[in-house]
Amino acid sequence: MIYFDNSATTRCADEAVDIMKKCLQEDFGNPSSLHSMGAKGKDYLKESRETIAGILKVQPKEIYFTSGGTEGNNLAIKGGAAAKKRRGNHIITTKIEHASVLNPVKALEKEGFEVTYLGTDEYGVISLDELKAALREDTILVSIMMVNNEIGAIQPIEEASKIIKGFNKDILFHVDSIQSFGKMKILPKKMGIDMLTVSGHKIHGPKGSGFIYINESIYNIMVPQILGGGHERGMRSGTENVPAIAALGVASKKAYDTLDENRNHMYAMRHRLIEGVSAIDGVSVNGHLDEQNAPHIVSVSIKGNRTRAQVILNALQDNYDIFVSAGSACSSNKPAISETLKSIGLEKDLLERTIRFSFCPENTLEEVDTAVKALQELVPMMTL
Structure with missing residues (x-):
């Protein structure tokens, strides 16, 4: 075959499977529990968070675990738009985004947000001039994928951020990094990215795992989309999937090593x-x-x-x-x-x-x- x-x-890496099995059958405590079994679960979360933060050169508290790319993109798009809706209602994205970006954007469009969809050239790359021309005083959010999932086009993310932030530093910039994480070096702070989403099963981690990077400067304004017990600093409630998160950390480290x-x-x-x-x-x-x-x-x-x-x-x-x-x-x-x-x-x-x-x-x-x-x-x- x-x-x-x-x-x-991708096939789940052997190392990822091994640590999942250990978390499922031995260190299976709820990380929110106060006893020693819970502490072990919390340690796995801490280790994976620190591993991923080290790869991206960000703070561990800026990494929030999700169930994958779709959830992360929904949180970034819907949570970001809700955070900024008092300032404006204009969103910019591209025609070639994944459905987990386009469909939340279209849902916001039905709620009254205005959306500009950028086209591409024959290679699938956006025009920075078109991006610049699309920016408006009421633009609140821009979402551009780093690598297209169908043809592999790489977008000029850092250059786009300079244009966006040069126009208005308060515009949120989200990057879908699901096809680029594990394939290239990504430094969100250097590249001017406010939110970045990743899925574990694209890098030999398990399905149902992922994370979103959210710059600490916008933590207080972001609007969570899943409410409950206040897990993940309140950004994503629900008992953390410790086995998947531990495996995600292992897969991430292996990819970047x-x-x-x-x-x-x-x-x-x-x-x-x-x-x-x-x-x-x-x-x-x-x-x-x-x-x-x-x-x-x-x-x-x-x-x-x-x-x-x-x-x-x-x-x-x-x-x-x-x-x-x-x-x-x-x-x-x-x-x-x-x-x-x-x-x-x-x-x-x-x-x-x-x-x-x-x-x-x-x-x-x-x-x-x-x-x-x-x-x-x-x-x-x-x-x-």
């Missing part, structure tokens, strides 16, 4: 795949072909009457035991035309004929070669 759908989810090695390996696989598939008639690659793109994602479009994404996906799975994606698995199983592919101006005929390969450090160059060979065999048969 060759698994090239790591942007949808070998960051450069992993990036080089994934870029090598990316370049090998692009070189191989580009030589096949009717096959094209979307986004930047060089290292201006993220290392782990390759978006491939295939011309032909019988090359719909689902057909290619099924053929690769059934005939070669290769698993890829027809788009963003996080959006549900319902087929939909990708806003990202439309935004980059992909010709209409290819919108439903695009598949995504996404790597992790565990993949190999030999697996890439096998995938290229499979497409070399499949594509000519499907384009007759």
Whole structure:
């Protein structure tokens, strides 16, 4: 089996599984309990919080654990908008955001907020000039993903922040970092990010784990979206998922201990795949072909009457035991035309004929070669 759908989810690392098992069966106390078993649970939270804070070079108290990217993005968007609604009602985001950003934004739009959706160039990158022109006196929140989950486009986050904060330092800047954490160095304070969201199962942690970084300067104004017993400094109530949080810390440390090695390996696989598939008639690659793109994602479009994404996906799975994606698995199983592919101006005929390969450090160059060979065999048969 060759698994090239790591942007949808990753295999949970052995170290993460081991610590989860220990927390589930041995150190299973509620971290809010006052006895020694509770203290052990609290220690796991403290260790993971400090590990993640060290990676991002922020304060541990600025890290809040969530159930994953969707919850984190909802907290950032809805909580941030509620925090600033007395000052204005204008929000800026992009057309290529994940549904866990776009849908909360659309919900706010129905409540009366005004939203500007930025487009992209042919590589999936926003225009800083368009961002600058979109800013208004009543703009209160900007949300831009760091790496697009479908084609791997990297957005100019630090440059965008300078424009936003230069216009008005009180505008909140949220960054969805779900596809970039573990793949690149991220320093929220240096980059001018107020809120940053991460999901654990994209970095070999467990599903149902994640965190949001919230700059301490806005802690007092942020409006929590889950109320209860005041866990996570009141920002996210509910008994903490200690096993998942402990595993998230372990997975985060592992990712950043070998960051450069992993990036080089994934870029090598990316370049090998692009070189191989580009030589096949009717096959094209979307986004930047060089290292201006993220290392782990390759978006491939295939011309032909019988090359719909689902057909290619099924053929690769059934005939070669290769698993890829027809788009963003996080959006549900319902087929939909990708806003990202439309935004980059992909010709209409290819919108439903695009598949995504996404790597992790565990993949190999030999697996890439096998995938290229499979497409070399499949594509000519499907384009007759």
